[in-house]
Amino acid sequence: MNSLRGIAKKLDAVLLLVMIGLALSLVLAWHYYQTRKMTGYEKEQFAAELLAYDLPEKAAAVLEESISRQPYAQKSLKMRQALADIYMKELYQYEKALGELVFIRTFSPETASATENDIRFCLTRLGRTYDVDRRQMLDKGINPVENQVASDTIVRIGNKPVISIEDLRERMRQMNIDEKSLEKQQIEAMVQAMAREKLLRRAADRDGVERDPQFIRQIRDFENDLKLKIYLEKHVLGDMQISDAQITDFITKNARQFVGSDRVNYSCFAFADAGLAETFLRQKQGGESVDGMAAEVLADRIELPVSQLPQEIRSLNFTEAEKHEFFGPLRIGEKYLVYQIHKFAPGEKMPDDQVREIARRSLTEQKQQELLGRRIAELAAKEEMKINQQVIEDAFFKTASESVKTN
Secondary structure (H helix, E strand, O other), rough: HHHHHHHHHHHHHHHHHHHHHHHHHHHHHHHHHHHOOOOHHHHHHHHHHHHHHOOHHHHHHHHHHHHOOOOOOOHHHHHHHHHHHHHHHHHHOOOOOOOHHHHHHHHHHHHHHHHHHHHHHHHHHHOHHHHHHHHHHHHOOOOOOOOOOOOEEEEEEOOOEEEHHHHHHHHHHOOOOOOOOOOOHHHHHHHHHHHHHHHHHHHHHHOHHHHHHHHHHHHHHHHHHHHHHHHHHHHHOOOOOOOOOHHHHHHHHHHHHHOOOOEEEEEEEEEEEEHHHHHHHEEEEEEEEOOOOEEEEEEEEEEEEHHOOHHHHHOOHHHHHHOOOOEEEEOOOEEEEEEEEEEOOOEOOHHHHHHHHHHHHHHHHHHHHHHHHHHHHHHEEEEEEEEOOHHHHHHHHOOOOOOOOOO
16 A cells, blocks of 8 residues: 555656646747847848838848847858948938948958949948049059159149049040041040039039038939830830821821911001001002001011911911002991011922921830820729828818818
8 A cells, every 4th residue: 555655656756847847948039039029030031021111221130130249250240241231222321331341351351352242332432432443443453642643634633633634635526526637635634624623523523512402312313213214115116117107197187387487578567547558559450659648557568477466467368469559448446457468488398308207206106105095094004092182182182162062
Protein backbone atom coordinates (compact mmCIF):
# COMPACT_ATOMS: atom_id res chain seq x y z
CA MET A 1 0.00 0.00 0.00
CA ASN A 2 2.71 2.35 0.97
CA SER A 3 4.46 1.70 -2.33
CA LEU A 4 1.26 2.46 -4.26
CA ARG A 5 0.83 5.70 -2.40
CA GLY A 6 4.42 6.64 -3.20
CA ILE A 7 3.90 5.94 -6.88
CA ALA A 8 0.69 8.01 -6.87
CA LYS A 9 2.48 10.92 -5.23
CA LYS A 10 5.25 10.74 -7.86
CA LEU A 11 2.70 10.67 -10.65
CA ASP A 12 0.96 13.69 -9.15
CA ALA A 13 4.27 15.52 -8.99
CA VAL A 14 5.10 14.67 -12.63
CA LEU A 15 1.64 15.81 -13.79
CA LEU A 16 2.03 19.03 -11.83
CA LEU A 17 5.40 19.69 -13.47
CA VAL A 18 3.93 18.99 -16.93
CA MET A 19 1.06 21.38 -16.29
CA ILE A 20 3.46 24.06 -15.03
CA GLY A 21 5.60 23.53 -18.15
CA LEU A 22 2.60 23.88 -20.44
CA ALA A 23 1.49 27.05 -18.70
CA LEU A 24 5.01 28.49 -18.92
CA SER A 25 5.17 27.61 -22.63
CA LEU A 26 1.88 29.37 -23.26
CA VAL A 27 3.08 32.47 -21.41
CA LEU A 28 6.37 32.53 -23.34
CA ALA A 29 4.59 32.02 -26.68
CA TRP A 30 2.15 34.83 -25.95
CA HIS A 31 5.01 37.13 -24.95
CA TYR A 32 6.94 36.23 -28.11
CA TYR A 33 4.09 36.98 -30.49
CA GLN A 34 3.31 40.19 -28.64
CA THR A 35 6.86 41.53 -28.65
CA ARG A 36 8.64 39.93 -31.61
CA LYS A 37 10.20 42.28 -34.15
CA MET A 38 10.08 41.97 -37.89
CA THR A 39 12.96 40.25 -39.64
CA GLY A 40 15.18 42.11 -42.07
CA TYR A 41 13.35 40.53 -45.00
CA GLU A 42 9.98 41.56 -43.56
CA LYS A 43 11.24 45.10 -43.07
CA GLU A 44 12.38 45.28 -46.68
CA GLN A 45 8.97 44.10 -47.84
CA PHE A 46 7.25 46.59 -45.54
CA ALA A 47 9.43 49.45 -46.80
CA ALA A 48 8.65 48.48 -50.40
CA GLU A 49 4.93 48.54 -49.62
CA LEU A 50 5.25 51.96 -48.01
CA LEU A 51 7.01 53.29 -51.11
CA ALA A 52 4.30 51.79 -53.32
CA TYR A 53 1.75 53.83 -51.36
CA ASP A 54 3.86 57.00 -51.70
CA LEU A 55 5.01 57.07 -48.07
CA PRO A 56 8.79 57.60 -48.49
CA GLU A 57 9.34 59.10 -45.02
CA LYS A 58 7.88 56.05 -43.27
CA ALA A 59 9.81 53.73 -45.59
CA ALA A 60 13.05 55.54 -44.72
CA ALA A 61 12.29 55.19 -41.00
CA VAL A 62 11.73 51.42 -41.37
CA LEU A 63 15.02 50.99 -43.25
CA GLU A 64 16.92 53.12 -40.72
CA GLU A 65 15.64 50.97 -37.84
CA SER A 66 16.56 47.77 -39.66
CA ILE A 67 20.06 49.01 -40.55
CA SER A 68 20.75 50.11 -36.97
CA ARG A 69 20.55 46.49 -35.75
CA GLN A 70 23.46 45.33 -37.97
CA PRO A 71 25.04 48.47 -39.46
CA TYR A 72 28.03 46.69 -41.07
CA ALA A 73 26.30 43.60 -42.45
CA GLN A 74 26.34 43.07 -46.22
CA LYS A 75 22.56 43.13 -46.28
CA SER A 76 22.54 46.43 -44.41
CA LEU A 77 24.90 47.93 -46.98
CA LYS A 78 22.40 47.08 -49.73
CA MET A 79 19.62 48.59 -47.66
CA ARG A 80 21.73 51.75 -47.23
CA GLN A 81 21.83 52.12 -51.01
CA ALA A 82 18.04 51.89 -51.13
CA LEU A 83 17.81 54.38 -48.27
CA ALA A 84 20.14 56.79 -50.10
CA ASP A 85 17.92 56.55 -53.20
CA ILE A 86 14.86 57.46 -51.10
CA TYR A 87 16.66 60.44 -49.59
CA MET A 88 17.82 61.64 -53.03
CA LYS A 89 14.84 60.98 -55.27
CA GLU A 90 11.86 61.09 -52.92
CA LEU A 91 12.68 63.29 -49.92
CA TYR A 92 15.37 65.55 -51.47
CA GLN A 93 17.45 65.25 -48.28
CA TYR A 94 20.83 65.25 -49.97
CA GLU A 95 22.94 65.52 -46.78
CA LYS A 96 21.45 62.30 -45.38
CA ALA A 97 21.85 60.60 -48.75
CA LEU A 98 25.48 61.71 -48.89
CA GLY A 99 26.09 60.27 -45.41
CA GLU A 100 24.75 56.85 -46.44
CA LEU A 101 26.78 56.86 -49.66
CA VAL A 102 30.00 57.78 -47.86
CA PHE A 103 29.38 54.93 -45.40
CA ILE A 104 29.00 52.49 -48.31
CA ARG A 105 32.13 53.89 -49.97
CA THR A 106 34.11 53.50 -46.73
CA PHE A 107 32.99 50.05 -45.58
CA SER A 108 32.33 48.40 -48.93
CA PRO A 109 35.26 49.28 -51.22
CA GLU A 110 34.18 46.74 -53.85
CA THR A 111 30.99 48.75 -54.50
CA ALA A 112 32.54 52.21 -54.06
CA SER A 113 32.73 52.92 -57.79
CA ALA A 114 28.96 52.47 -58.10
CA THR A 115 28.37 55.33 -55.65
CA GLU A 116 30.51 57.95 -57.43
CA ASN A 117 27.81 59.45 -59.61
CA ASP A 118 25.37 59.62 -56.70
CA ILE A 119 27.98 61.26 -54.44
CA ARG A 120 28.71 63.90 -57.09
CA PHE A 121 25.00 64.44 -57.60
CA CYS A 122 24.49 65.05 -53.86
CA LEU A 123 27.50 67.39 -53.66
CA THR A 124 26.16 69.39 -56.60
CA ARG A 125 22.68 69.58 -55.08
CA LEU A 126 24.20 70.79 -51.82
CA GLY A 127 25.96 73.58 -53.69
CA ARG A 128 29.46 72.18 -53.13
CA THR A 129 30.48 72.54 -56.75
CA TYR A 130 34.20 72.90 -56.11
CA ASP A 131 34.13 69.69 -54.04
CA VAL A 132 32.73 67.92 -57.08
CA ASP A 133 35.41 69.41 -59.34
CA ARG A 134 38.14 68.50 -56.88
CA ARG A 135 36.91 64.91 -56.53
CA GLN A 136 36.76 64.53 -60.33
CA MET A 137 40.30 65.84 -60.67
CA LEU A 138 41.58 63.54 -57.92
CA ASP A 139 39.91 60.55 -59.58
CA LYS A 140 41.79 61.40 -62.78
CA GLY A 141 45.10 61.61 -60.92
CA ILE A 142 45.29 65.41 -61.28
CA ASN A 143 46.53 67.64 -58.46
CA PRO A 144 43.73 70.19 -57.91
CA VAL A 145 46.20 72.69 -56.41
CA GLU A 146 48.34 72.95 -59.53
CA ASN A 147 47.32 75.05 -62.51
CA GLN A 148 45.87 72.55 -64.98
CA VAL A 149 44.23 74.98 -67.41
CA ALA A 150 44.54 73.81 -71.02
CA SER A 151 45.80 76.04 -73.79
CA ASP A 152 42.34 76.25 -75.44
CA THR A 153 40.66 77.53 -72.25
CA ILE A 154 38.90 80.88 -72.63
CA VAL A 155 37.50 81.23 -69.10
CA ARG A 156 38.70 79.53 -65.93
CA ILE A 157 37.59 79.59 -62.30
CA GLY A 158 40.60 79.03 -60.06
CA ASN A 159 42.43 76.07 -61.56
CA LYS A 160 39.31 74.73 -63.23
CA PRO A 161 38.68 75.41 -66.94
CA VAL A 162 35.01 76.23 -67.49
CA ILE A 163 34.73 77.56 -71.05
CA SER A 164 36.88 76.37 -73.94
CA ILE A 165 37.18 77.34 -77.58
CA GLU A 166 35.03 74.33 -78.48
CA ASP A 167 32.36 75.44 -76.01
CA LEU A 168 32.25 78.84 -77.71
CA ARG A 169 32.02 77.28 -81.16
CA GLU A 170 29.24 74.96 -79.98
CA ARG A 171 27.28 77.98 -78.75
CA MET A 172 27.73 79.59 -82.18
CA ARG A 173 26.42 76.44 -83.86
CA GLN A 174 23.41 76.39 -81.55
CA MET A 175 22.65 79.99 -82.55
CA ASN A 176 23.25 79.23 -86.28
CA ILE A 177 26.03 81.82 -86.42
CA ASP A 178 28.98 81.54 -88.79
CA GLU A 179 32.11 82.37 -86.78
CA LYS A 180 33.71 83.95 -89.85
CA SER A 181 30.94 86.54 -89.99
CA LEU A 182 31.56 87.78 -86.41
CA GLU A 183 33.71 90.74 -85.49
CA LYS A 184 36.00 90.84 -82.46
CA GLN A 185 33.54 92.84 -80.34
CA GLN A 186 30.74 90.37 -81.07
CA ILE A 187 32.87 87.37 -80.04
CA GLU A 188 33.96 89.16 -76.87
CA ALA A 189 30.32 89.94 -76.05
CA MET A 190 29.38 86.28 -76.54
CA VAL A 191 32.20 85.17 -74.22
CA GLN A 192 31.08 87.69 -71.60
CA ALA A 193 27.52 86.37 -71.82
CA MET A 194 28.71 82.75 -71.41
CA ALA A 195 30.90 83.74 -68.44
CA ARG A 196 27.99 85.53 -66.73
CA GLU A 197 25.78 82.51 -67.31
CA LYS A 198 28.40 80.17 -65.82
CA LEU A 199 28.80 82.36 -62.71
CA LEU A 200 25.06 82.54 -62.16
CA ARG A 201 24.64 78.78 -62.57
CA ARG A 202 27.38 78.06 -60.03
CA ALA A 203 25.88 80.60 -57.63
CA ALA A 204 22.50 78.90 -57.99
CA ASP A 205 24.15 75.53 -57.23
CA ARG A 206 25.86 76.93 -54.12
CA ASP A 207 22.61 78.44 -52.85
CA GLY A 208 20.87 75.09 -53.25
CA VAL A 209 18.18 76.27 -55.62
CA GLU A 210 17.44 72.62 -56.45
CA ARG A 211 16.17 72.21 -52.88
CA ASP A 212 13.81 75.17 -53.12
CA PRO A 213 10.16 74.02 -52.96
CA GLN A 214 9.26 76.20 -55.95
CA PHE A 215 12.05 74.66 -58.05
CA ILE A 216 11.02 71.13 -57.03
CA ARG A 217 7.36 71.87 -57.78
CA GLN A 218 8.16 73.26 -61.22
CA ILE A 219 10.44 70.30 -62.00
CA ARG A 220 7.68 67.91 -60.99
CA ASP A 221 5.17 69.81 -63.12
CA PHE A 222 7.55 69.62 -66.07
CA GLU A 223 8.13 65.91 -65.49
CA ASN A 224 4.38 65.27 -65.27
CA ASP A 225 3.79 67.17 -68.51
CA LEU A 226 6.62 65.27 -70.20
CA LYS A 227 5.25 61.92 -68.96
CA LEU A 228 1.84 62.82 -70.35
CA LYS A 229 3.35 63.90 -73.69
CA ILE A 230 5.35 60.69 -74.07
CA TYR A 231 2.37 58.55 -73.04
CA LEU A 232 0.16 60.24 -75.63
CA GLU A 233 2.80 59.83 -78.35
CA LYS A 234 3.39 56.14 -77.58
CA HIS A 235 -0.03 54.84 -76.59
CA VAL A 236 -2.67 57.22 -77.94
CA LEU A 237 -1.47 59.20 -80.94
CA GLY A 238 0.83 56.63 -82.49
CA ASP A 239 -1.32 55.91 -85.54
CA MET A 240 -1.58 59.35 -87.15
CA GLN A 241 -1.19 58.47 -90.82
CA ILE A 242 -3.28 60.68 -93.13
CA SER A 243 -3.70 59.36 -96.69
CA ASP A 244 -3.67 61.45 -99.86
CA ALA A 245 -7.26 60.37 -100.56
CA GLN A 246 -8.38 61.77 -97.19
CA ILE A 247 -6.63 65.07 -97.91
CA THR A 248 -8.23 65.36 -101.35
CA ASP A 249 -11.67 64.60 -99.94
CA PHE A 250 -11.23 67.21 -97.20
CA ILE A 251 -10.17 69.87 -99.73
CA THR A 252 -13.20 69.12 -101.90
CA LYS A 253 -15.63 69.41 -98.99
CA ASN A 254 -14.03 72.58 -97.62
CA ALA A 255 -13.01 74.30 -100.86
CA ARG A 256 -14.36 77.71 -99.76
CA GLN A 257 -12.00 78.03 -96.83
CA PHE A 258 -8.96 77.71 -99.12
CA VAL A 259 -9.86 80.87 -101.04
CA GLY A 260 -8.57 84.20 -99.79
CA SER A 261 -10.93 86.91 -98.52
CA ASP A 262 -12.70 89.18 -101.02
CA ARG A 263 -11.44 92.77 -100.66
CA VAL A 264 -13.20 96.06 -101.35
CA ASN A 265 -11.76 99.54 -101.83
CA TYR A 266 -14.43 102.11 -100.98
CA SER A 267 -15.23 105.69 -99.85
CA CYS A 268 -18.15 106.91 -97.75
CA PHE A 269 -19.80 110.38 -97.67
CA ALA A 270 -22.28 111.50 -94.99
CA PHE A 271 -25.02 114.12 -95.16
CA ALA A 272 -27.38 115.54 -92.56
CA ASP A 273 -30.22 115.80 -95.09
CA ALA A 274 -31.65 113.12 -97.39
CA GLY A 275 -32.17 115.62 -100.22
CA LEU A 276 -28.53 116.65 -100.19
CA ALA A 277 -27.47 113.00 -100.22
CA GLU A 278 -29.73 112.22 -103.21
CA THR A 279 -28.49 115.32 -105.09
CA PHE A 280 -24.87 114.31 -104.42
CA LEU A 281 -25.55 110.78 -105.64
CA ARG A 282 -27.36 111.96 -108.78
CA GLN A 283 -24.63 114.45 -109.70
CA LYS A 284 -21.90 111.87 -109.09
CA GLN A 285 -23.65 109.29 -111.24
CA GLY A 286 -24.10 111.91 -113.94
CA GLY A 287 -20.45 112.92 -113.85
CA GLU A 288 -21.28 116.44 -112.61
CA SER A 289 -19.15 118.45 -110.17
CA VAL A 290 -20.03 118.29 -106.44
CA ASP A 291 -17.49 120.82 -105.21
CA GLY A 292 -20.10 123.05 -103.65
CA MET A 293 -21.75 120.34 -101.59
CA ALA A 294 -20.90 119.97 -97.91
CA ALA A 295 -20.21 116.25 -97.61
CA GLU A 296 -18.52 114.72 -94.56
CA VAL A 297 -15.96 112.14 -95.70
CA LEU A 298 -16.15 109.14 -93.37
CA ALA A 299 -13.88 106.90 -95.46
CA ASP A 300 -11.53 107.77 -98.30
CA ARG A 301 -10.38 104.85 -100.47
CA ILE A 302 -10.15 102.37 -97.60
CA GLU A 303 -9.44 98.76 -98.55
CA LEU A 304 -10.78 96.03 -96.28
CA PRO A 305 -11.82 92.36 -96.43
CA VAL A 306 -15.57 92.01 -96.94
CA SER A 307 -15.92 90.50 -93.46
CA GLN A 308 -14.63 93.74 -91.93
CA LEU A 309 -16.84 96.14 -93.90
CA PRO A 310 -19.62 98.13 -92.20
CA GLN A 311 -22.66 95.95 -91.57
CA GLU A 312 -24.92 97.96 -93.90
CA ILE A 313 -22.87 97.16 -97.05
CA ARG A 314 -21.41 93.77 -96.19
CA SER A 315 -24.09 91.81 -98.05
CA LEU A 316 -23.89 93.77 -101.32
CA ASN A 317 -23.17 92.12 -104.64
CA PHE A 318 -19.85 93.91 -105.09
CA THR A 319 -19.38 92.69 -108.65
CA GLU A 320 -22.52 94.65 -109.62
CA ALA A 321 -21.82 97.50 -107.18
CA GLU A 322 -18.43 98.09 -108.79
CA LYS A 323 -20.14 98.65 -112.15
CA HIS A 324 -22.51 101.29 -110.74
CA GLU A 325 -19.75 102.68 -108.51
CA PHE A 326 -22.12 104.85 -106.39
CA PHE A 327 -25.14 103.73 -104.37
CA GLY A 328 -27.28 105.03 -101.51
CA PRO A 329 -28.30 106.98 -99.67
CA LEU A 330 -28.64 104.78 -96.59
CA ARG A 331 -29.91 106.22 -93.35
CA ILE A 332 -27.67 105.29 -90.44
CA GLY A 333 -28.68 107.04 -87.25
CA GLU A 334 -29.15 110.74 -87.99
CA LYS A 335 -27.05 110.72 -91.15
CA TYR A 336 -27.53 109.69 -94.77
CA LEU A 337 -24.61 107.81 -96.28
CA VAL A 338 -23.52 107.48 -99.89
CA TYR A 339 -20.95 104.81 -100.73
CA GLN A 340 -18.53 104.73 -103.64
CA ILE A 341 -17.02 101.37 -104.63
CA HIS A 342 -13.65 101.97 -106.28
CA LYS A 343 -12.51 98.39 -106.70
CA PHE A 344 -13.59 94.85 -105.85
CA ALA A 345 -10.96 92.06 -105.74
CA PRO A 346 -12.28 88.49 -105.36
CA GLY A 347 -10.22 86.23 -103.09
CA GLU A 348 -7.57 84.14 -104.79
CA LYS A 349 -7.13 80.43 -104.25
CA MET A 350 -4.20 79.47 -102.05
CA PRO A 351 -1.25 77.60 -103.60
CA ASP A 352 -1.83 73.84 -103.79
CA ASP A 353 1.06 73.01 -101.44
CA GLN A 354 -0.29 75.35 -98.81
CA VAL A 355 -3.83 74.00 -99.23
CA ARG A 356 -2.69 70.41 -98.76
CA GLU A 357 -0.62 71.30 -95.71
CA ILE A 358 -3.59 73.07 -94.08
CA ALA A 359 -5.81 70.10 -94.90
CA ARG A 360 -3.28 67.68 -93.45
CA ARG A 361 -3.02 69.68 -90.19
CA SER A 362 -6.81 69.90 -89.89
CA LEU A 363 -7.25 66.15 -90.45
CA THR A 364 -4.44 65.39 -88.00
CA GLU A 365 -6.07 67.53 -85.33
CA GLN A 366 -9.44 65.86 -85.93
CA LYS A 367 -7.90 62.40 -85.65
CA GLN A 368 -6.03 63.38 -82.50
CA GLN A 369 -9.26 64.50 -80.87
CA GLU A 370 -11.00 61.27 -81.90
CA LEU A 371 -8.21 59.02 -80.60
CA LEU A 372 -7.86 61.02 -77.40
CA GLY A 373 -11.62 60.99 -76.76
CA ARG A 374 -11.75 57.23 -77.35
CA ARG A 375 -8.83 56.50 -75.00
CA ILE A 376 -10.21 58.76 -72.25
CA ALA A 377 -13.58 56.99 -72.49
CA GLU A 378 -11.82 53.60 -72.19
CA LEU A 379 -9.78 54.75 -69.18
CA ALA A 380 -12.82 56.28 -67.48
CA ALA A 381 -14.73 53.02 -67.87
CA LYS A 382 -11.78 50.96 -66.65
CA GLU A 383 -11.19 53.18 -63.61
CA GLU A 384 -14.94 53.52 -62.96
CA MET A 385 -14.67 57.30 -62.90
CA LYS A 386 -17.80 59.25 -62.03
CA ILE A 387 -18.29 63.03 -62.13
CA ASN A 388 -20.67 64.27 -59.45
CA GLN A 389 -22.62 67.01 -61.22
CA GLN A 390 -24.71 67.68 -58.13
CA VAL A 391 -21.65 68.78 -56.14
CA ILE A 392 -20.63 71.14 -58.95
CA GLU A 393 -24.10 72.66 -59.15
CA ASP A 394 -24.30 73.07 -55.38
CA ALA A 395 -20.87 74.73 -55.25
CA PHE A 396 -21.16 77.10 -58.22
CA PHE A 397 -24.76 77.44 -59.45
CA LYS A 398 -26.92 77.31 -56.35
CA THR A 399 -28.80 80.55 -55.68
CA ALA A 400 -28.75 82.24 -52.29
CA SER A 401 -32.46 81.50 -51.70
CA GLU A 402 -31.92 77.80 -52.41
CA SER A 403 -29.01 77.72 -49.97
CA VAL A 404 -31.20 79.28 -47.26
CA LYS A 405 -33.96 76.69 -47.88
CA THR A 406 -31.47 73.86 -47.68
CA ASN A 407 -30.04 75.14 -44.43
